Amino acid sequence: MEQLMADLKKQIIEQLNLQEVTPESIGNDEPLFKEGLGLDSIDALELIVLLQQHYNIRIANPEQGPEIFYSIRSMAEFIVAQQTAKA
């Protein structure tokens, strides 16, 4: 889980072009939207693309978005759950 969260931080910085953010500055539990990283609705779409590109995961129910993308940890837990379900 720790490695997955570290990978996610790097991938998010690259995908969202967060040039003034370092992986170390992103907390595992801090909110990604509004507070924290202050991401917006376009960033949310880019996070969906990130899940597809890097983890081959499609979000079937868009209403799950706020829950899945709440923080780095919630994203990682969602990825692990999806991968476990597929295995």
Add this chain to the structure above:
Amino acid sequence: MNSAEAYITGSCIIRDHGIWLNGALLWEADRGMDLQEWLRAGYDRFSGQYPKFHKMDALSKLGWLAAEVLLKHAPVQALPPEAVGMVLSNRSGSLDTDIRYYATVKDIASPALFVYTLPNIVMGEICIRHGFKGENTFFVSENFDPTLMSTYPVQLLATTPLQACLCGWVEVMGEDYEVALFLTEKMPRGQALPLTATALQDIYQNTK
């Protein structure tokens, strides 16, 4: 209609990796840099603390940077938001970003690129940064058209609530780019020049 019904109160020209403010060279960087490197260096030098800059396409970055330099000491910030408008133009529209976006469609289309596939988005980015809410229009023309860029703002300043209007040219295609951004106002201020096609052309041509 080319009369002194409005005034040019400032100009910012960006070309050849240099930035000129009101005719004077403000900054020139190594011409070996590619455009994105140069834009980042310009952002670091003249702004910073605006992370959204990095998400913009090259067209928006160029217009945003020119506005940042031009408006730093201009008192238009004190005007009501509805009193500042914008009239911009260029040759290539958003084609530079359209092509980049099209390349992503083959895989997974990029939402972040898609939002920049209209040329007038550069005006939105400038408005968001400075809080402007006045009328704005984007034209596409083969070359910088000083007649259009004088008559239209003059008319806006005479017939609408606008008291100031940014106007000019913001062009980019690949590594080729050029910005000529003018601040025009209803009332003269400082070294103001009458807003005429001749005055705009003179600044556009002779600032280098």
